[in-house]
Amino acid sequence: MSEKIEILVLPGDGIGTEVVPVAVAVMRAAAARTGLQLAFSEALIGGTAIDRTGSPLPDETVERARRARAVLLGAVGGPKWDALPTRERPERGLLGLRAALGLFANLRPALLFAPLADASSLKPELVAGLDLLIVRELTGGIYFGEPRGIETVNNERRGFNTDVYTEHEIDRIARVAFDLARKRNHRLCSVDKANVLEVTQLWREVVTGVGADYPDVELSHMYVDNAGMQLVRAPKQFDVMVTGNLFGDILSDVAAMLTGSLGMLPSASLAADGAGLYEPVHGSAPDIAGQDKANPLATILSAAMLFRYSLDAPAAADAIEAAVDRVLEAGYRTGDILGSGDRTGLRLVGTREMGERVIEQLESAP
Ligand code: IPM
Ligand code: MG
Secondary structure (H helix, E strand, O other), X not given: OOOOEEEEEEEEOOOHHHHHHXXXXXXXXXXXXXXXXXXEEEOOOHHHHHHHHXXXXXXXXXXXXXXXXXXXXXXXXXXXXXXXXXXXXXXXHHHHHHHXXXXXXXXXXXXXXXXXXXXXXXXXXXXXXXEEEEEEEOOOHHXXXXXXXXXXXXXXXXXXXXXXXXXXXXXXXXXXXXXXXXXXXXXXXXXXXXXXXXXXXXXXXHHHHXXXXXXXXXXXXXXXXXXXXXXXXXXXXXXXXXXXXXXHHHHHHXXXXXXXXXXXXXXXXXXXXXXXXXXXXXXXXXXXXXXXXXXOHHHHHHHHHHHHHOOOOHHHHHHHHHHHHHHHHOOEEOHHHOOOOOOOXXXXXXXXXXXXXXXXXXXXXX
């Protein structure tokens, strides 16, 4: 028998603990179909890790993440830990893991499943067929720049952060984005604020330079304010977008909403050495946690990306995505994607049932 592939599971906080087990069940079903032998184990991160160990990212979690082939994560954070200082918050666990594993390339696809065109906040014709990919730099920029902090100067407090990118950081994320554009529609839009920020003037310069190696990809540049506007005005103009950490954080939430719900958007975070972490774009949603209401599809679709990028198993990834499509086609909806229009033929289901429906479709597919 071939050796088992280790997958580390980090449910985290809030709805993370509900959606991750559902996605793991889907992964087991997909693996069984394709003959892959997966071994799952679980570790602590975020608020739950703070409560149990005092740290949002215990060393053991980092070590086990390094040993695993890939990591599937739920979400971190919640009101319980909101009063903690920045450096001790649950979010530090996630940011620390991204840094420890060198996960600099964050892929956030926004794909509209046809049955959900009504759930989008935009008119159906603006989003029908939408398929864009945001490539967000994930281990640099203002998220990690030093100096940072809050200090007291002249009797008043002053908060500060540093937005910083080196040439090689920009070069490597640009290459990931160009390579992905090559596999898609050969168009790349780089998003910056080069009219104001020097760090993004350098960004634009380096991305343009890398573009010389990709003459077959059409490169354009856009200021981030305009990009935000264009995303809600005419999102289908985009194929691949590449941007820094903070702009990517914001634009990917905007793009997510175009697809009907933040509950639909998966992500992959990849390192140069092949490490991969997969997580939904949404957060821990404390308002609905523990009620079997959360939409597990973003995590299930993240698991599909795990098969595609970390296990080199595109057939399993395709099978999961097709199963999700059929479940939506059949009318099953969690509350967030129910839409406000005509609900004839739709059925409201909870987190667990949504997972069961996906597995049912996976198992019945030819
Ligand atoms: C995301 C989240 C995180 C981020 C938070 C939880 C630290 O918003 O993955 O988009 O800002 O990167
Ligand atoms: Mg975010």
